[in-house]
Amino acid sequence: MMPNPGHKPPGSGDRAHRPAILSQQKKVANLDEIAPPAPITSPLALPQVTDDELQRYADLVYRKTGIRISPQKKTLLSNRLRRRLRETGISSYSEYYDYLTKLPSRHPEWDAFLQEITTHETYLFRDELQWQWFRKKFLAEVANRQRGPMKTLRIWSAACSTGDEAFTAACCIAAELPDLASWRITILGTDIGLGAVEQARTATFGERAMRLVPDDLKRRFFEKLPNAEVWRAKPILTQMTTFRQHNLMDPLPERPFDLIFLKNVLIYFDVGSKKVVLNNVLKVLQPGGYLVVGAAEGIGDLLSEMTRLQPWLYQKPQESGTRLLAAGSSQSQGSFRAPLDLKR
Numbered sequence: 548m549m550p551n552p553g554h555k556p557p558g559s560g561d562r563a564h565r566p567a568i569l570s571q572q573k574k575v576a577n578l579d580e581i582a583p584p585a586p587i588t589s590p591l592a593l594p595q596v597t598d599d600e601l602q603r604y605a606d607l608v609y610r611k612t613g614i615r616i617s618p619q620k621k622t623l624l625s626n627r628l629r630r631r632l633r634e635t636g637i638s639s640y641s642e643y644y645d646y647l648t649k650l651p652s653r654h655p656e657w658d659a660f661l662q663e664i665t666t667h668e669t670y671l672f673r674d675e676l677q678w679q680w681f682r683k684k685f686l687a688e689v690a691n692r693q694r695g696p697m698k699t700l701r702i703w704s705a706a707c708s709t710g711d712e713a714f715t716a717a718c719c720i721a722a723e724l725p726d727l728a729s730w731r732i733t734i735l736g737t738d739i740g741l742g743a744v745e746q747a748r749t750a751t752f753g754e755r756a757m758r759l760v761p762d763d764l765k766r767r768f769f770e771k772l773p774n775a776e777v778w779r780a781k782p783i784l785t786q787m788t789t790f791r792q793h794n795l796m797d798p799l800p801e802r803p804f805d806l807i808f809l810k811n812v813l814i815y816f817d818v819g820s821k822k823v824v825l826n827n828v829l830k831v832l833q834p835g836g837y838l839v840v841g842a843a844e845g846i847g848d849l850l851s852e853m854t855r856l857q858p859w860l861y862q863k864p865q866e867s868g869t870r871l872l873a874a875g876s877s878q879s880q881g882s883f884r885a886p887l888d889l890k891r
């Protein structure tokens with residue numbers, strides 16, 4: 548069967564676009580009034596990937612993202628791949644592999660595949676302790692150290708998923724910094740998943756993602772969309788944030804940040820990939836700047852050059868003559884657009 552070249556993000560399939568094989572099945576069932584056994588080639592009827600297929604996909608995902616898929620993830624991988632098979636109308640895991648790997652690296656199917664393969668769980672104010680530190684300690688320190696007419700603050704939410712971390716930072720900044728107009732604030736969110744980045748750009752969040760946002764901040768900085776269980780960040784937050792696609796295995800061509808969030812992503816990487824990512828990330832952390840990590844990242848041993856303040860908080864040592872916070876620059880916020888090269 549020829550793949551359907553039209554791309555739809557995972558989970559967006561509507562009936563009109565379902566592959567022909569599914570509508571054929573339904574027709575037969577109506578005629579005979581007995582559901583026939585699904586054709587062996589139907590993606591829905593597919594068993595799990597074989598060991599060999601698992602290995603090929605695991606190698607592919609590793610080359611593209613740095614993520615290690617263990618043999619225990621066979622069911623998860625099969626379920627996720629099945630959705631791509633259904634969307635493309637391809638009937639076997641091997642056929643999909645051949646189709647995918649022959650596509651140019653900028654083909655939308657690569658985005659859809661990566662979006663499906665990766666885990667995007669996130670919500671605002673995740674890890675409350677960290678946000679208490681951010682609001683009360685970090686922002687106070689930032690405000691104390693910069694007293695000039697134009698102050699700068701640069702934050703990177705690396706592997707930002709749908710932007711919840713970036714908007715939590717924006718929300719705290721809007722609440723804590725009294726003279727916002729005298730600040731040039733950049734909160735950059737990046738993720739390998741284009742679908743996640745596009746969702747982040749909408750600045751909208753469901754009730755579940757909003758459940759830990761304190762009521763007063765919710766009222767001040769978000770508005771509920773009419774007839775929807777969806778909240779949208781107000782312009783005071785969106786003007787601080789910018790989102791783009793980026794693979795953490797590649798260096799980020801950016802000026803240094805005062806703070807980088809790197810949470811709940813390296814947990815999926817092996818030591819070799821963790822080292823590559825940390826090297827890329829720490830290169831753009833200002834001396835004296837902070838790195839906030841997730842509880843289970845497994846990178847403590849790899850951060851010996853950093854000062855450990857908490858199990859989840861590291862500081863890059865100061866260099867003599869270097870200011871803690873990123874110096875102001877005439878470069879416009881978020882103006883750099885690096886192409887994402889997924890070809891490996």
Ligand SMILES: C[S@@+](CC[C@H](N)C(=O)[O-])C[C@H]1O[C@@H](n2cnc3c(N)ncnc32)[C@H](O)[C@@H]1O
Nearest residue numbers: 612665668669706708739740794795810811812
């Ligand atoms: C579980 S979410 C974490 C979101 C957020 N940092 C948090 O802690 O709530 C992990 C994100 O990492 C992204 N990711 C995985 N591999 C990546 C890579 N090589 N480069 C950039 N992002 C990646 C995934 O697309 C996913 O959105």
